[in-house]
Amino acid sequence: MEEQAIIDLPTYEQLKxxxxxxxxxxxxxxxxxxTGTLIAEISQAYKxxxxxxxGRIAHSIKSSSASLGAxxxxxxxxxxxxxxxxxxxxxxxxxxxxxxxxxxxVTQRLKELVNES
Amino acid sequence: MSPNVLPGRLLVVDDNxxxxxxxxxxxxxxxxxxxxxxxxxxxxEMLQQxxxxxxxxxxxxxxMDGYQVLEKxxxxxxxxxxPVIVTSALEELDSVVRxxxxxxxxxxxxxxxxVLLKARIGAGLEKKRxxxxxxxxIRRFATAEVAQxxxxxxxxxxxxxxxxxxxxxxxxxFTTLAESQxxxxxxxxLNTYYTLMFEAISSQGGVVNQMIGDGLMAIFGAPLPLINxxxxxxxxxxxxxxxxxxxxxxxxxxxxxxIKIGIGIxxxxxxxxxxxxxxxxxxxxxxxxxxxxxxxxxxDESTRQTLNPTIQVESLGPTLxxxxxxxxxxxxxxxxxxx
Numbered sequence: 334m335e336e337q338a339i340i341d342l343p344t345y346e347q348l349k350x351x352x353x354x355x356x357x358x359x360x361x362x363x364x365x366x367x368t369g370t371l372i373a374e375i376s377q378a379y380k381x382x383x384x385x386x387x388g389r390i391a392h393s394i395k396s397s398s399a400s401l402g403a404x405x406x407x408x409x410x411x412x413x414x415x416x417x418x419x420x421x422x423x424x425x426x427x428x429x430x431x432x433x434x435x436x437x438x439v440t441q442r443l444k445e446l447v448n449e450s
Numbered sequence: 451m452s453p454n455v456l457p458g459r460l461l462v463v464d465d466n467x468x469x470x471x472x473x474x475x476x477x478x479x480x481x482x483x484x485x486x487x488x489x490x491x492x493x494x495e496m497l498q499q500x501x502x503x504x505x506x507x508x509x510x511x512x513x514m515d516g517y518q519v520l521e522k523x524x525x526x527x528x529x530x531x532x533p534v535i536v537t538s539a540l541e542e543l544d545s546v547v548r549x550x551x552x553x554x555x556x557x558x559x560x561x562x563x564x565v566l567l568k569a570r571i572g573a574g575l576e577k578k579r580x581x582x583x584x585x586x587x588i589r590r591f592a593t594a595e596v597a598q599x600x601x602x603x604x605x606x607x608x609x610x611x612x613x614x615x616x617x618x619x620x621x622x623x624f625t626t627l628a629e630s631q632x633x634x635x636x637x638x639x640l641n642t643y644y645t646l647m648f649e650a651i652s653s654q655g656g657v658v659n660q661m662i663g664d665g666l667m668a669i670f671g672a673p674l675p676l677i678n679x680x681x682x683x684x685x686x687x688x689x690x691x692x693x694x695x696x697x698x699x700x701x702x703x704x705x706x707x708x709i710k711i712g713i714g715i716x717x718x719x720x721x722x723x724x725x726x727x728x729x730x731x732x733x734x735x736x737x738x739x740x741x742x743x744x745x746x747x748x749x750d751e752s753t754r755q756t757l758n759p760t761i762q763v764e765s766l767g768p769t770l771x772x773x774x775x776x777x778x779x780x781x782x783x784x785x786x787x788x789x
Binding site (some may be wrong): 344351352356359360363364367368389392393395396397399400401 | 465466467468469471472475476479510512539560561564
């Protein structure tokens with residue numbers, strides 16, 4: 334299988350075109366801050382054994398990430414969402430680690446994209 | 451923005467700030483005014499305080515989720531008419547179905563495509579505008595008792611079947627008419643026409659529940675029962691024709707075009723508050739058939755049976771109408787001649 338891009342360019346470019354470049358700068362900034370907070374909340378929910386809460390936060394990450402084209406990251410969040418819904422925390426720790434690592438890549442790539450324009 | 455969508459006051463409810471920003475930007479670009487809420491509780495507070503034409507609602511949120519918001523909105527007289535569009539992920543379609551059953555108007559799948567956003571918002575705002583108009587007209591024409599009852603029932607009575615008569619009416623050759631005069635004259639004409647038709651319909655206990663361009667649909671016997679709904683619908687139709695005749699005299703005197711209308715009436719079971727079902731469908735077919743039959747008022751057998759013998763009708767025999775695969779016995783109601 335072909336490796337998927339960290340940020341799906343067509344999605345990102347289309348969004349930029351629709352919303353305007355200035356707006357994208359603000360949006361990316363907000364996204365990075367908000368998602369950082371949400372990831373911290375996911376870890377906390379996991380530590381507290383709050384599966385449902387973890388699922389809900391993962392759901393939130395999933396939807397905004399898909400909008401910006403962070404499709405791999407969005408898919409990882411979706412897996413955690415499903416686990417939360419099933420009230421299953423087994424293996425969640427590794428998934429959260431993977432999610433955190435992918436988020437660093439997403440952040441870096443988005444910053445590059447914003448600086449390019 | 452598209453010239454046919456009027457700007458609206460919209461409330462966007464989503465716990466994710468990025469989603470709020472994205473939706474807000476898209477909507478502002480389409481000319482709307484947008485306010486934001488981060489969860490259901492905040493949304494309800496804002497709905498109570500401000501005037502909104504439409505709400506875009508996320509389902510999964512902390513504090514109070516989309517379902518809870520829909521429940522509160524449905525039970526609140528003041529908020530019930532605000533159309534709600536649910537925003538959700540593709541895999542949440544089950545939740546969307548539940549939301550629609552709870553009263554949501556429509557849904558959008560995230561990430562939201564701008565074209566769809568525009569279309570759905572346009573349709574939602576149009577519904578709100580019609581409801582406001584309807585409410586206003588009901589205040590003006592219905593008795594206080596009826597108006598209050600309708601406000602309570604919210605124009606929809608939980609989908610149960612009632613015996614009633616459905617009426618469709620429209621202006622013959624409206625397109626040609628609209629082309630022959632200025633838009634301002636057409637709007638003026640439609641305003642007068644609607645005022646006259648509402649008066650005739652409500653004076654016989656009917657309720658107009660839909661207006662599309664030059665056409666309207668009215669129900670006799672719902673939401674409040676009417677014993678002789680069929681006869682009252684026919685009497686209203688006769689009165690409508692008389693009012694049009696008087697209106698035409700005025701129009702001719704001021705050298706404006708005159709109009710002709712066609713009316714179809716069918717009686718039977720209708721689902722209260724909804725504009726669907728066999729009876730409603732038959733009434734629409736009868737109205738369309740007035741052109742073919744060269745008659746102004748056509749009714750079905752069930753309506754004829756409710757009529758007082760003093761009202762003359764003329765049987766046109768079993769007739770095959772467009773869109774129906776079985777013949778139906780239909781009757782024309784001759785127009786009363788002016789004394």
